[in-house]
Amino acid sequence: MMANEFQIAALLFCLSTSAALAQDLSAGETSFRKCRACHSVGVGARNGIGPLLNGIDGRRCGSLDGYNYSDANRNCPLTWNEAVFMDYIKDPKLKIPGTKKLFSGIKDETEARNLWAYLRQFGRDGQPK
Numbered sequence: 001m002m003a004n005e006f007q008i009a010a011l012l013f014c015l016s017t018s019a020a021l022a023q024d025l026s027a028g029e030t031s032f033r034k035c036r037a038c039h040s041v042g043v044g045a046r047n048g049i050g051p052l053l054n055g056i057d058g059r060r061c062g063s064l065d066g067y068n069y070s071d072a073n074r075n076c077p078l079t080w081n082e083a084v085f086m087d088y089i090k091d092p093k094l095k096i097p098g099t100k101k102l103f104s105g106i107k108d109e110t111e112a113r114n115l116w117a118y119l120r121q122f123g124r125d126g127q128p129k
């Protein structure tokens, strides 16, 4: 049987969206290089200068056991999700005044979105969700 136009269109749509997704994740992984001096994520991630970022999607701000947060970050009333992260990462000191984090931020919205897409994949144990 020959594929009709609808099937071809559907196939092309699937191919293009999965390619776009793959690109977002790899762009996000590249962008994460800017965080690596202080943060790690994935299997075997450990707290460093900054807290490890596994399970960040839905994690309460400042809630990780075993990491020595500033009072500002520990007591911040936020739960991490895409909107909160986007707002925070463009200027961390503005979103959490008094944070000890020395990082000017990521101003580019597409870059920040790709970075979130990359980070949110990792569950609490560092495995992809």
Ligand code: HEC
Residues within 6 Å of the ligand: 031, 032, 034, 035, 036, 037, 038, 039, 049, 050, 051, 056, 060, 061, 062, 063, 064, 068, 069, 070, 071, 072, 073, 074, 089, 098, 099, 100, 101, 102, 103, 106, 115
């Ligand atoms: C120079 C070191 C440094 C860099 C670079 C850095 N961070 Fe941080 N980050 C920290 C520190 C330190 C904290 C804890 C701040 C506190 O306790 O006030 C933190 C906290 C965070 C938190 C809050 C975690 C929580 O449990 O509430 C997130 C999310 C975060 N950083 C994401 C990022 C991302 C994404 C990047 C890269 C774009 C990045 N950071 C770059 C040092 C850094």
